[in-house]
Amino acid sequence: MEWCWDSSQHIAIAVSGGVDSMVLLDRIRKSGHYSTLSILHVNHGLRAQSEEEQQMIEDYAKKYDIRCFVSRIAPDYFTPNKSIQQEARDYRYQFFDRIMYEQQLEILLTAHHQDDQLETIIFRLLTKRFYTQRLSIANGVRKGYIICRPMLHMKKADILKYAVEHNVSYSEDSSNSSLKYARNAIRRELIPAIDSISQLSSEALLDVAAWHEEVLELIDDHVKMFRTAIRQTAAGYSWDRSQFNAEKQLVRRSILTQLIEEAAGEHVAVPLSYLDEMLRIAKSHTTQVSFSVTSEWRLDIAYDQLMLQCEQPLDEYMEIQSPGKYKFNEYEIDLSSDYNEIIVVRLPSQHDKIKIGKHHQKINRIMINHKVPAAARNRLPIIEIQGTIAAVGTLKRNDHPIHEILTIKGEEQNA
Numbered sequence: 051m052e053w054c055w056d057s058s059q060h061i062a063i064a065v066s067g068g069v070d071s072m073v074l075l076d077r078i079r080k081s082g083h084y085s086t087l088s089i090l091h092v093n094h095g096l097r098a099q100s101e102e103e104q105q106m107i108e109d110y111a112k113k114y115d116i117r118c119f120v121s122r123i124a125p126d127y128f129t130p131n132k133s134i135q136q137e138a139r140d141y142r143y144q145f146f147d148r149i150m151y152e153q154q155l156e157i158l159l160t161a162h163h164q165d166d167q168l169e170t171i172i173f174r175l176l177t178k179r180f181y182t183q184r185l186s187i188a189n190g191v192r193k194g195y196i197i198c199r200p201m202l203h204m205k206k207a208d209i210l211k212y213a214v215e216h217n218v219s220y221s222e223d224s225s226n227s228s229l230k231y232a233r234n235a236i237r238r239e240l241i242p243a244i245d246s247i248s249q250l251s252s253e254a255l256l257d258v259a260a261w262h263e264e265v266l267e268l269i270d271d272h273v274k275m276f277r278t279a280i281r282q283t284a285a286g287y288s289w290d291r292s293q294f295n296a297e298k299q300l301v302r303r304s305i306l307t308q309l310i311e312e313a314a315g316e317h318v319a320v321p322l323s324y325l326d327e328m329l330r331i332a333k334s335h336t337t338q339v340s341f342s343v344t345s346e347w348r349l350d351i352a353y354d355q356l357m358l359q360c361e362q363p364l365d366e367y368m369e370i371q372s373p374g375k376y377k378f379n380e381y382e383i384d385l386s387s388d389y390n391e392i393i394v395v396r397l398p399s400q401h402d403k404i405k406i407g408k409h410h411q412k413i414n415r416i417m418i419n420h421k422v423p424a425a426a427r428n429r430l431p432i433i434e435i436q437g438t439i440a441a442v443g444t445l446k447r448n449d450h451p452i453h454e455i456l457t458i459k460g461e462e463q464n465a
Contacts, residue, residue, distance in 0.1 A: 053083060054157075054189055054198040061157040062088040062119075062150065064142070067103030070161035072110075072220040073209050074201060078159065079114055089118040090149055090158070092142045095125060096134070103221045110219070119153075121145045135231070143192070150195045162187050162199045164256075165206040169236045171255045178322050181300075182307045184266060186259040272301045273308060284380050286313060286347070286359040294356055295333045302329050306349070309358050313347050332356060338424050352423030364429065368395040379429040381443065381460030389455060394434040402432060404439045406448050413442050420445050431458065 055061060061084045065071040079087065089111050093104045104120060111118035123141055128134050146158060171185045190197045201209070213220060229235045244252045276297060280289040287309055294302060303325060310318050320343060328341050332351050341349045343358075350357040365378045370393040376383045378395050385393065402413040417427050422445070433441035433456070440450035444458050 051077065051200040052198075052203065054200060055084075055196070057083045058085050059156045060084070060086045060088075060154065061159060062090050062146075062153075062155045063159045064146065064161070065089050065091050065107055066161075066223075067091070067107055067221040068161075068223055069213050069218070069220040070163060070201070070206075070209055072218050073212050073216075074159060074161040075110070076216060076218050077212070079116065086155075087116050088149075088153065088155060089116055090146055091118065091120045092138075092145055093120060093122040094138055095123050096138075097223070099221055106219055106221060117153075119149045147193050151193070156195055158192075158195055158197050160197060160199050161201060163201045163204045163206055163209060165237065165241075167202055167259075168241060168252050168255055169233050171259050172236050172240060172252075173233060175255075175258075180262060181303060181322055182320070182325070184259075185262045186256075269300050269304050272297065273304050276301070276305055277308075280309070283357070283359075285362060286357060288355055288357045291332060291351070291354045291356050299326075299329065302332075306358075310343050310347065313358055313360070314344050318344055340425060348425075350423050350425050352425075353421040355423070357423065359425070362429075364397075366397050369393065370395060378431045379460075381431050381458055383431065383433075384457045384459070386455045386457075389452065391435050393452065393456070395431050396434060398427065398430055398432050398442075402439060404442055404446055404448060406446065411446070413439070416442055416446050431460075433458070 061078070063071065063075050063078060065075055075089065078084065089107060091104060091107050093100050104122075108118055108120070110116070121141075123138070127141070128137050149155070150158060167187055170187050174180050174183065174185050187199060187202065189199055212218065226234060227238070229238065241252045244250050276289075276294070279293060280287050294305070297305070306325060306328065307320065310320060324341075328349055328351075331339055331341075336351065338350075338352045340351070343349055346361050348359055348361065350359055362379065368376065368378055370376055370383065370385055373385045373387055376385070376395070383395060398413050398417075400414070403410040404413060404416070405411075413432070414427075417430070422430070430443040430445075431441075432439055432443075433447075433452070435450065435452060438450070439448075440452050441447040441456075441458060444460055447453055
């Protein structure tokens with residue numbers, strides 16, 4: 051096993067009751083390589099033996115005086131017509147996050163092994179996930195704790211051998227034999243088929259994954275250099291379109307994926323076809339377009355800029371009647387002294403015009419000339435007094451006397 055933690059740390063083991071996690075638990079307990087040891091178990095309630103598995107784990111914990119934390123999923127938790135596997139995984143890690151935080155645990159061990167590694171590599175290769183994520187399973191960092199997988203170099207056969215030799219109790223999950231799950235089909239049919247051919251070995255895929263890691267490191271070096279040119283704005287991120295398009299496709303994919311995940315604060319599964327469509331449009335002559343990437347974030351492609359922005363509450367109308375500083379969307383409006391008329395702050399309308407000198411200028415044309423993105427135009431403050439427009443955000447203002455005591459601060463491009 052790989053000892054990716056030291057004996058002074060407080061660790062927990064994710065235990066399902068299957069042979070992999072029960073063997074990991076038994077080996078770690080016997081090693082004593084920890085300060086404190088805890089068991090985390092989720093009872094999914096999806097199979098008849100779920101209760102027996104929970105009882106087996108609790109009996110083991112009681113026998114060896116190990117703290118055991120259990121969460122039971124309610125029968126109506128899962129959403130019809132959605133992936134139960136994904137929902138169950140999300141639930142498990144939310145439970146792990148909570149217990150790791152509440153109990154101040156430092157390391158979470160999971161029982162992934164070499165056979166799991168091969169399944170994952172094949173799955174990610176054949177579903178094209180390798181474009182945006184690593185091929186292999188690895189140790190990682192999650193919300194305040196480290197995830198270690200000490201059995202990644204152990205074969206399933208060796209785990210089963212240990213269970214027999216050390217009389218480790220475990221439960222068999224009958225769903226592991228169902229070929230309706232892609233991973234089961236890979237494990238039970240595809241890998242044996244590969245290994246049955248004399249010149250082939252499924253373990254060669256481990257070398258492919260290692261090579262892929264080096265490729266990702268090279269891509270990441272380019273991403274890090276490009277990230278120095280990305281500006282953080284009040285609403286998200288902004289960067290130069292032509293500079294972005296000069297990068298290789300692999301680098302552009304990685305830049306966009308990293309920014310989306312950083313913005314959302316979690317892994318976001320953006321389909322490759324959707325990601326590439328955003329990149330294609332960014333490289334085209336399209337002037338403006340928006341793509342929704344999550345329920346809260348969107349990618350705006352506008353003129354010479356790309357912007358990843360969070361959906362913001364929209365201010366539509368405001369009246370200013372006394373001195374002070376006022377917020378209107380991403381703008382700050384400062385009235386320094388009393389004024390004897392009501393100052394209206396509103397959003398632009400289609401036929402708005404501002405009089406500059408002897409001529410009227412259409413506000414839509416002003417925004418186009420200043421290359422204000424479409425999304426930002428709909429947040430721009432129009433300053434109006436007695437039905438007369440005095441200012442268009444920070445873009446234009448006329449000679450109205452209000453400007454002696456009123457100032458506007460904000461960046462249209464960053465709205």
